[in-house]
Amino acid sequence: xKLTRDLLLDAYRxxxxxxxxxxxxHVEIQTGEIPGFTHLYSGQEAVAVGxxxxxxxxxxxxxxxxxxxHCIAKGCDVVGMMKEIYGRRDGLCKGKGGSMxxxxxxxxxxxxxxxxxxxxxxxxxxxxxxxxxxxGTVSVAFGGDGSCNQGTVFEAMNLAVVxxxxxxxxxxxxxxSEHTGADYxxxxxxxAGRAAAFGMPAERVDGSDFFAVHEAMQRAIAxxxxxxxxxxxxxxxxxxYGHFEGDPQLYRAKDEVRRQRETMDCLKRFRAVxxxxxxxAGELDAIDAEVLTLIDxxxxxxxxxxxxSDAELTTDVYLSY
Amino acid sequence: MAQKSMRDAINDALHLEMARDPxxxxxxxxxxxxxxxxxxxxxxSGGIFGVTKxxxxxxxxxxxxxxxxxxxxxxxxxxxAALAGLRPVAELMFADFVGVSFDQLYNxxxxxxxxxxxxxxxxxxxxxxxxxxxxxxxxxSQAIYPLLASVPGLKVVVPSNAYDAKGLMLTALxxxxxxxxxxxxxxxxxxxxxxxxxxxxxxGEAALVREGExxxxxxxxxxxxxxxxxxxxxxxxxxxCDLIDPRTVSPLDADxxxxxxxxxxxxxxxxxxxxxxxxxxxxxAIVASRGFRSLRAPxxxxxxxxxxxxxxxxxxxxxxxxxxxxxxxxxxxxQE
Ligand SMILES: Cc1ncc(C[n+]2csc(CCOP(=O)(O)OP(=O)(O)O)c2C)c(N)n1
Ligand SMILES: [Mg+2]
Numbered sequence: 001x002k003l004t005r006d007l008l009l010d011a012y013r014x015x016x017x018x019x020x021x022x023x024x025x026h027v028e029i030q031t032g033e034i035p036g037f038t039h040l041y042s043g044q045e046a047v048a049v050g051x052x053x054x055x056x057x058x059x060x061x062x063x064x065x066x067x068x069x070h071c072i073a074k075g076c077d078v079v080g081m082m083k084e085i086y087g088r089r090d091g092l093c094k095g096k097g098g099s100m101x102x103x104x105x106x107x108x109x110x111x112x113x114x115x116x117x118x119x120x121x122x123x124x125x126x127x128x129x130x131x132x133x134x135x136g137t138v139s140v141a142f143g144g145d146g147s148c149n150q151g152t153v154f155e156a157m158n159l160a161v162v163x164x165x166x167x168x169x170x171x172x173x174x175x176x177s178e179h180t181g182a183d184y185x186x187x188x189x190x191x192a193g194r195a196a197a198f199g200m201p202a203e204r205v206d207g208s209d210f211f212a213v214h215e216a217m218q219r220a221i222a223x224x225x226x227x228x229x230x231x232x233x234x235x236x237x238x239x240x241y242g243h244f245e246g247d248p249q250l251y252r253a254k255d256e257v258r259r260q261r262e263t264m265d266c267l268k269r270f271r272a273v274x275x276x277x278x279x280x281a282g283e284l285d286a287i288d289a290e291v292l293t294l295i296d297x298x299x300x301x302x303x304x305x306x307x308x309s310d311a312e313l314t315t316d317v318y319l320s321y
Numbered sequence: 322m323a324q325k326s327m328r329d330a331i332n333d334a335l336h337l338e339m340a341r342d343p344x345x346x347x348x349x350x351x352x353x354x355x356x357x358x359x360x361x362x363x364x365x366s367g368g369i370f371g372v373t374k375x376x377x378x379x380x381x382x383x384x385x386x387x388x389x390x391x392x393x394x395x396x397x398x399x400x401x402a403a404l405a406g407l408r409p410v411a412e413l414m415f416a417d418f419v420g421v422s423f424d425q426l427y428n429x430x431x432x433x434x435x436x437x438x439x440x441x442x443x444x445x446x447x448x449x450x451x452x453x454x455x456x457x458x459x460x461x462s463q464a465i466y467p468l469l470a471s472v473p474g475l476k477v478v479v480p481s482n483a484y485d486a487k488g489l490m491l492t493a494l495x496x497x498x499x500x501x502x503x504x505x506x507x508x509x510x511x512x513x514x515x516x517x518x519x520x521x522x523x524x525g526e527a528a529l530v531r532e533g534e535x536x537x538x539x540x541x542x543x544x545x546x547x548x549x550x551x552x553x554x555x556x557x558x559x560x561x562c563d564l565i566d567p568r569t570v571s572p573l574d575a576d577x578x579x580x581x582x583x584x585x586x587x588x589x590x591x592x593x594x595x596x597x598x599x600x601x602x603x604x605x606a607i608v609a610s611r612g613f614r615s616l617r618a619p620x621x622x623x624x625x626x627x628x629x630x631x632x633x634x635x636x637x638x639x640x641x642x643x644x645x646x647x648x649x650x651x652x653x654x655x656q657e
Contacts (some may be wrong), residue, residue: 037455096459115420116390151391178350180357187389251358310636313640317627
């Protein structure tokens with residue numbers, strides 16, 4: 001299927017926004033001003049954007065601890081996200097959630113998650129709601145290679161098959177869970193095969209190729225609509241930084257990231273074929289400049305924003321109590 | 322005697338016992354790290370908090386098992402290994418992840434001895450890193466020891482310093498029942514005098530950290546450090562306190578607390594958990610029922626609020642009981 005210029009320009013803008021958001025956080029975290037610990041998504045942008053590009057606001061995604069990219073791809077407000085990561089009063093979650101718990105239900109973004117494997121069962125629940133609405137919407141569970149070893153994920157996959165609900169399980173295989181290689185921890189070394197064994201179509205795609213991810217996602221959506229059950233995608237990718245900021249990455253070959261930045265950078269790869277798709281380099285340069293301005297403004301606004309007041313501590317536990 | 326951090330003190334205990342008892346094994350996520358990595362570095366981690374460092378190089382991959390992210394299976398495997406004669410130490414990393422593995426803890430491990438008519442125990446140690454103070458948010462900061470202390474069959478250890486942590490860990494490793502060993506993340510780097518050799522600290526025996534006459538303060542883990550600050554502050558006004566660190570909350574040394582309250586007549590309990598169904602509430606109930614006649618003032622509980630742990634610095638600071646709030650509670654009981 002031919003992709004429209006608008007879709008492609010928007011996809012590029014989102015990937016670039018994620019990249020610059022994360023690269024800037026990598027710098028800002030060194031200042032010590034950002035609380036807590038942060039897992040950056042740099043390197044994996046084509047997965048979030050390829051998966052979310054065909055989705056609308058009524059479709060759902062459920063994310064992970066490495067969630068900034070998913071949020072941006074699904075349309076969360078970038079300034080609100082930055083404020084949240086800085087722990088500010090008017091952050092997307094009022095400073096109560098932080099980097100690992102950003103959510104915006106109005107955008108169909110049902111939350112990042114601090115618990116590995118916490119998300120997929122929730123995505124199945126949202127898929128039940130999609131099915132009841134009967135409007136062709138879907139629910140996506142993002143997860144890493146590490147998450148596919150969690151029992152909750154097995155249960156979620158089987159439940160989605162049994163209930164025939166439009167859930168799409170997206171496994172981002174970036175080669176590592178924390179400091180352990182996927183080739184060790186995923187016993188079969190075949191995540192797509194594992195998903196397929198539950199009884200759903202599953203394919204492996206090159207996660208640094210936006211076009212490949214996008215096409216796989218369209219096939220997955222078409223399957224949920226025609227057959228009514230779930231589908232899975234394993235996207236091979238890499239993270240350009242450590243597991244969390246400050247990770248010395250002793251488990252990784254010295255020049256691995258440098259090489260991967262050359263061969264697996266989804267933005268470079270997108271630009272390399274952009275003209276084939278009718279996009280001019282100048283258009284992409286203009287987007288780059290706009291994105292940088294947006295990120296500068298987001299950081300400046302976040303730094304200048306007030307913290308929550310102590311009275312906020314006990315609100316929002318319940319609606320009424 | 323050497324000054325050691327709580328991290329190194331617990332590491333010491335693991336080294337000593339693994340050398341002494343070949344039945345001890347360690348399992349968990351990244352307890353060694355580096356498996357399947359591209360650098361060839363086999364101990365790339367030594368535990369996310371560095372507590373299991375050096376175990377893999379010394380004791381080998383047969384006894385130091387890096388696991389996938391599968392907490393139910395990690396805890397269940399520890400339970401099974403213990404039934405089959407090993408002495409497993411399972412690391413859950415953040416205590417918050419206990420939720421994923423809860424059935425294996427409270428329906429399986431905890432109940433074997435009783436359900437099997439006392440024929441077998443389950444000598445497993447589960448290590449859990451807990452506590453707020455590092456802005457890690459609602460799912461990486463909880464002090465959830467009351468949840469496990471409420472389960473019959475589990476023992477629950479909550480050390481406040483490096484010396485106790487090592488001695489309690491050696492006791493845990495030699496205990497014949499399942500032990501939940503809570504390590505406060507903010508205490509890992511804190512140092513105290515720790516002997517190099519083998520020594521144990523018994524379960525169910527509180528430490529009298531400070532002696533005084535006016536108020537009994539009971540505090541756990543990091544709250545012991547905060548309580549000491551509060552006690553220093555009120556001492557300037559001539560108020561002196563007993564400071565009791567129970568060290569284990571299951572079993573709980575109620576006698577030491579009751580004896581102290583008999584002398585002081587006033588009790589302040591400090592606990593980083595939310596107040597409902599907490600250790601603070603438990604201790605307050607024990608003293609209210611068994612020490613009622615000694616009390617000269619209503620018991621003060623200084624706890625976290627009934628909320629999840631917030632992320633923002635300012636909110637988390639307001640969440641964790643502070644030395645100032647403890648000091649205020651001491652002054653309040655002194656007014657009666
Ligand atoms: C239940 C649970 N266990 C362990 C962790 C600690 N942890 C956080 S991220 C992570 C690795 C996740 O690996 P993967 O799913 O591949 O995602 P990636 O970090 O590569 O994006 C681990 C072990 C956790 N947050 N939750
Ligand atoms: Mg991974």
